[in-house]
Amino acid sequence: MRRIITFRLAALVAATALTLTACAESESGGESGGDDSGPIKIGAVLDITGAGASLGVPERQTLEMLAQQVNDDGGIGGRELELIIEDNQSTEDGAAKAATKLINEDQVDILLGASRSGPSFAMRPIAEDAEIPMISLAANVQIVDGSEWVFKTAQNDSVVLENIIDLAVEEGWQTLSLIRDSSGYGEGVQEALAELGEPEGIEVVTTEKFAPDASDFTAQMVNVREAGADANIIWGIPPAAALAQQAYRQLNIDAPVIQSHGIGNQVFLDTAGQSADGLLAPLGRLLVADQLPDDDPQKPVIEEFMADFEEEYGEQPSTFAGHAWDGFTIAVQALEEAGTDPQELRDYIENLEGFVGISGVFNFSAEDHSGLDKTALAIVTVENGEWKLVDDNRD
Amino acid sequence: MTDFLQLAFAGLSVGAVYALIGIGFVAIFTVSEVINLAQGEFAALSGLIAISAVASGLPLPVAVLVAVASVAVVALLMERLTIAPVKRMTTLTSIILTLGVSTALKAVMLIVWGPNSQGLEAFPGENVTVLGVSIRSQELWILGITAVVAVAVIWFYEQTGWGKALKACAEQPTAARLVGISLARASMLSFLIAGVTGAIAGVAASPVYFTSWDSGLAIGLKGFVAATLGGLVSVRGAVLGGLALGVLESLVAGYVDTGLRDAVAFVVLVVVLVVRPSGVFTRQAVARV
Numbered sequence: 001m002r003r004i005i006t007f008r009l010a011a012l013v014a015a016t017a018l019t020l021t022a023c024a025e026s027e028s029g030g031e032s033g034g035d036d037s038g039p040i041k042i043g044a045v046l047d048i049t050g051a052g053a054s055l056g057v058p059e060r061q062t063l064e065m066l067a068q069q070v071n072d073d074g075g076i077g078g079r080e081l082e083l084i085i086e087d088n089q090s091t092e093d094g095a096a097k098a099a100t101k102l103i104n105e106d107q108v109d110i111l112l113g114a115s116r117s118g119p120s121f122a123m124r125p126i127a128e129d130a131e132i133p134m135i136s137l138a139a140n141v142q143i144v145d146g147s148e149w150v151f152k153t154a155q156n157d158s159v160v161l162e163n164i165i166d167l168a169v170e171e172g173w174q175t176l177s178l179i180r181d182s183s184g185y186g187e188g189v190q191e192a193l194a195e196l197g198e199p200e201g202i203e204v205v206t207t208e209k210f211a212p213d214a215s216d217f218t219a220q221m222v223n224v225r226e227a228g229a230d231a232n233i234i235w236g237i238p239p240a241a242a243l244a245q246q247a248y249r250q251l252n253i254d255a256p257v258i259q260s261h262g263i264g265n266q267v268f269l270d271t272a273g274q275s276a277d278g279l280l281a282p283l284g285r286l287l288v289a290d291q292l293p294d295d296d297p298q299k300p301v302i303e304e305f306m307a308d309f310e311e312e313y314g315e316q317p318s319t320f321a322g323h324a325w326d327g328f329t330i331a332v333q334a335l336e337e338a339g340t341d342p343q344e345l346r347d348y349i350e351n352l353e354g355f356v357g358i359s360g361v362f363n364f365s366a367e368d369h370s371g372l373d374k375t376a377l378a379i380v381t382v383e384n385g386e387w388k389l390v391d392d393n394r395d
Numbered sequence: 396m397t398d399f400l401q402l403a404f405a406g407l408s409v410g411a412v413y414a415l416i417g418i419g420f421v422a423i424f425t426v427s428e429v430i431n432l433a434q435g436e437f438a439a440l441s442g443l444i445a446i447s448a449v450a451s452g453l454p455l456p457v458a459v460l461v462a463v464a465s466v467a468v469v470a471l472l473m474e475r476l477t478i479a480p481v482k483r484m485t486t487l488t489s490i491i492l493t494l495g496v497s498t499a500l501k502a503v504m505l506i507v508w509g510p511n512s513q514g515l516e517a518f519p520g521e522n523v524t525v526l527g528v529s530i531r532s533q534e535l536w537i538l539g540i541t542a543v544v545a546v547a548v549i550w551f552y553e554q555t556g557w558g559k560a561l562k563a564c565a566e567q568p569t570a571a572r573l574v575g576i577s578l579a580r581a582s583m584l585s586f587l588i589a590g591v592t593g594a595i596a597g598v599a600a601s602p603v604y605f606t607s608w609d610s611g612l613a614i615g616l617k618g619f620v621a622a623t624l625g626g627l628v629s630v631r632g633a634v635l636g637g638l639a640l641g642v643l644e645s646l647v648a649g650y651v652d653t654g655l656r657d658a659v660a661f662v663v664l665v666v667v668l669v670v671r672p673s674g675v676f677t678r679q680a681v682a683r684v
Contacts, residue, residue: 050609053510182654209653213613215604218405219648219656222398239512239605246603250522250529251401267511271605 039082040075040340042067042331043102045113045123046137050090051183051212054238054267055115058317059137059324060085063112065312066328076335084108088119090212092184095119099126099134109340112327113137115320116237118184124150133346135331137323139261140184144369149342151349151369153326153359155284155376158192160261162374163282163393164233165196167258173230175205179220179244180235182209185262189235205229212240217247225253237262242271249275256280261377264319269385277384282377284319284359288389296392301356322358330355330362397527402649403642408534410641411541412438412604415596416618417625417633418548419589424627425565426585427578429478429489433497435615437593440500441466442606443508445598446515455516463594469500470590474583497611504608512610515601537599544592545634551588552630561585565628613657620660623667626674635676 044063047056067083075081084106086098095114102108103126110133114120117140127134127149136143136152139160144152168176178193180186190207197203206227208220221244224232232255234244241263248257259281269276285292289302305325309317317325330349338348350369355362360376379391419434441462448458477492478484520532552558563571564581572578596614597606604610621640625632640660648656667675 049505049510053607054512057510211654211657214653214656215610215613216405216409216645216648219402219645220653222401222649226398239607243605250531252524252529271512271514 039080040077040335041082041084041106041108042328042335043099043106043108043111044083044085045088045095045098045102045111045119046085047090047115047119048085048087051240052090052114052116052119052237054265055137055318055320056087056090058265058321059115061313062309062317062321062324063328065308066325066332069308070332076332077339081332088114090116090119092118092122096122096126099123103127103130103132108132109335109342110135110331110345112324112331116183116185117143117187120152121184131342133331133334133342133349135327135349137320137327138185140187141370142188147369149346151330151364151371153330153357153362153370154320154323155261155359155372156370157189157260158196159372159374159376160282161189161193161196163377163379164193164258165200165202166374167280167282167379168197168202168231169200171231171256173256174201175203175229175231177206177208177224177227177229177232178204178235179208179210179217179224179232181212181237181240181262183212185212185237186235193233210236210240210244212236214240215243217244218251220244221247221251221253224248225251229255231256231258233258233260235260235262238265238268239271242268242276245272245279246275261319266316266318269382269387273385276382278381280379280381280390282393283380283387284322284376285378285392286317286319286322286358287387288378288380291389292392296394297356297361298358302358305358319359326357326359326362329357398649399646400526400528402645404528404530404534406642406645407638408537408641409604409645410621410638411537412596412600412614412637413617413621413640414541414634414637415544415592415599416614417621417637418545418630419593420619420622421625421627421630421633422548422588422592423585424622426561427478427484427489427582428486429484430486430493430619430627431586431589432490432493432615433473433500433611434589434593434618435611435613436497436500436504437466437470437590437611438597438600438614439606439608439611440469440504441594441597442515442601442610443504443513443608445601446513446606447508449516455518458515459598462598463591466594466597467587467590470586470593471583474586478582478586479579497615501608501611508608510608512605512607513601514603514605515598517602518599531603533599533602537603540595540599541634544595545630548588548592549630557584617660620664620667623664624675626672629674629676632674632676636674639676 046059070081088094088098111127112135115137117138120136120138120143134150139154139157141156144150178190180189194204208223257279259279261283264283286302292299334345334348338344350364353363360372362371364371378393381388381390416434423429423431444465445458445462448461473496517533518536522531560576561581621637622633624636644656644659647659
C-alpha cells in the first residue's frame with residue numbers, strides 16, 4: 001500500500017513538473033529611466049519563442065536592423081535610440097508581464113508588439129492604463145477597437161475576410177467551412193465571416209478549431225470533408241497552418257482551400273511543401289514584390305526593405321517582418337515629429353495619413369486605429385513552392 | 396464509418412509515438428525508480444539532429460543513425476553525470492534532477508536550432524487510400540517501427556541475459572547485487588534503452604508532426620501517461636497505453652470537440668491514479684517489466 005501511495009505521489013509530482021516547465025520564466029532586462037535626456041526608448045514585446053516564433057523572429061531581426069540604421073544616422077533628433085526587446089514566449093501572461101516591465105522599469109516612450117493577437121489583447125489594458133502609445137503587429141481588429149492609446153499595423157481580419165468574400169462572390173461559392181486557430185488570432189473570425197457573407201448569400205456551414213501548437217489535424221479535416229462546403233478556409237499561422245494544409249491534401253478534399261494572411265512567410269512554404277500548391281490567400285504585397293507593376297506606390301519601399309534585410313540576414317523578409325517595419329517606422333517618425341510627450345505622440349499617430357508602408361498605405365483616424373483597407377492585400381497563390389500574384393487588387 | 400476509421404488510424408499513429416516514449420519511462424523506472432522527465436527531449440533532440448544532418452547533405456538513413464547514436468550518448472552522459480553520482484536516489488529527487496536536465500536540453504536546442512518548427516524529410520514510400528481512409532506512408536513507418544522496437548525491447552527483457560539481469564535489479568536489487576549484477580551498469584543500460592527508443596520516436600515522428608526545441612514537452616507528457624497506464628513498470632502496458640491514448644484523443648477531437656484533445660491525457664492520468672494506480676494494462680499482481 002505504501003508503495004502505491006508513493007507511486008501516486010510521484011506520478012502527480014511528475015505530471016505537475018512537466019506542465020510547469022511550460023510556464024517557465026525567462027528574460028531579464030535593462031536599467032533606469034529618464035525622460036528628456038539620455039536615449040529615446042522603444043520597447044518591443046514579441047513572440048520570439050513558442051507557437052508564434054515564425055512571426056516573432058523576423059520581427060526581432062527587423063527591429064534590430066532598423067534601430068541600428070537609425071542610430072547610424074545620428075539617432076532621433078540627436079538623441080540615441082535604445083531598443084529593448086522582450087520575449088513573451090507566445091503567452092498572454094508573458095506579454096502582460098513584459099509590457100509592465102517595459103513601461104514601469106524601462107520607462108519606454110512607445111511600445112511595439114505583440115506579434116500575435118492573444119498576447120496583444122493582454123498588453124492593451126496595460127498600455128491604456130499607463131497612457132503610453134502602443135503599436136501592435138497583430139491582426140485581430142479587437143486589439144484597437146475603441147481604444148485610445150493602441151494602434152496596429154497588420155491588416156485587420158475584416159480586411160482579409162472582405163477579400164475572401166469578394167473571391168467567393170467571383171467564384172460563385174455559396175457555402176464555406178472554417179478551420180481556425182483557437183487562440184486570439186482566430187477569435188471572432190467566424191462571426192465576422194458570417195456577417196460579411198450574409199448580404200451575398202454566403203453561409204459558413206462548419207467551424208473547426210485547432211490549438212496553435214497542434215500537430216495532428218485529421219479530426220478537423222474529417223469533419224470539414226463531411227460538411228462538403230464549396231470552399232474551405234484555414235485560418236492559422238505556421239507551423240499549424242502548414243500541417244493543416246498537409247492534412248487537407250492528405251484527406252483528398254476537392255474543394256478549393258483559402259488560407260489567411262497568417263501564412264506570409266517562407267517558413268510556411270518550407271513546412272507545407274507540395275501541399276501548398278494551388279491554395280489562395282489574401283497576402284501582403286511584400287511576397288510578390290517582384291511581380292508588382294512598376295507604378296505601384298509601395299514597390300520602392302518594399303524593395304528597399306527587402307534589399308536591406310537580405311544584405312543583413314541573407315534571407316528574404318516575411319510579411320510579419322513588414323508589420324514590424326511599419327510599426328517601427330511609424331513610431332520613429334512620430335517620435336521625430338512629435339517628441340516624447342505621450343499625448344502628442346498618440347495624437348500624431350492618430351492623424352497620420354498616406355503613410356506608405358510594407359503592409360499597405362496607412363490612413364489612421366480617431367475611428368480607425370489600424371489604418372488599412374482591403375486594398376492592402378493582393379490575392380496570391382502558390383505554384384511549385386513559390387508565391388504567385390493572382391490579382392493585385394488595386395482597383 | 397470511414398470517418399471513424401480515419402480518426403482511429405490517425406490516433407494509432409500519434410499513439411505509437413507516445414508508446415515509444417512510454418517505453419523509455421518504463422525502462423528507466425523499473426531499474427532505478429527514476430522518473431526521467433527529459434524523455435520527451437530525447438525525441439526532440441534526435442529530430443533536430445536528423446534535420447540538420449540531412450541539411451548538411453547526409454542521406455536520410457545515415458542522418459537517422461547519427462541522430463539516434465548522438466541521443467544515446469546524451470542519455471548515457473546524463474546518467475553518468477546526474478543520476479549515478481546521487482547516493483540516495485528517491486523518485487522525488489529524480490524528478491527534480493531530470494527536470495533540470497530537461498530544461499538545460501531545451502535551452503541548448505533553442506540556442507542551436509532557433510525557435511522555429513521544422514520537419515524531417517519523409518521516409519520513402521507512397522501515400523495510400525484503403526477503405527476511404529487516407530494513410531500517409533510515414534504513418535505506416537511510425538507504426539511499423541513502433542512494433543519492431545516494442546517486440547525487440549520485450550524480447551531483450553525476456554530472452555537475453557542482460558535483460559533478465561535488469562529485471563532482477565528491478566525486483567530484488569539486493570539479491571541482484573549478491574549474485575554479481577552491477578546496479579551501476581544496469582542503470583546505464585536502462586538509460587541507453589530510453590535514449591534509443593526516445594530518439595527513434597523523434598526521427599519517426601518529425602516528418603509528420605514536426606520538431607522544435609519545445610516539442611518534447613507535449614510528447615513527454617503523453618508518453619508519461621502511456622507509461623502510467625502500464626503502471627510505469629510494463630513495456631506491453633506502455634505500448635497499449637500509448638496506442639489507446641492516441642486513439643482516444645483523436646476520437647474525442649473528432650466527435651466531441653477539438654479543443655478537448657489535450658485534456659484527454661490529463662483526465663486519463665487522474666482517473667488511472669485514483670482508480671487503478673498499478674496500471675490498466677497490467678495484471679493485478681505486478682510482475683515488473
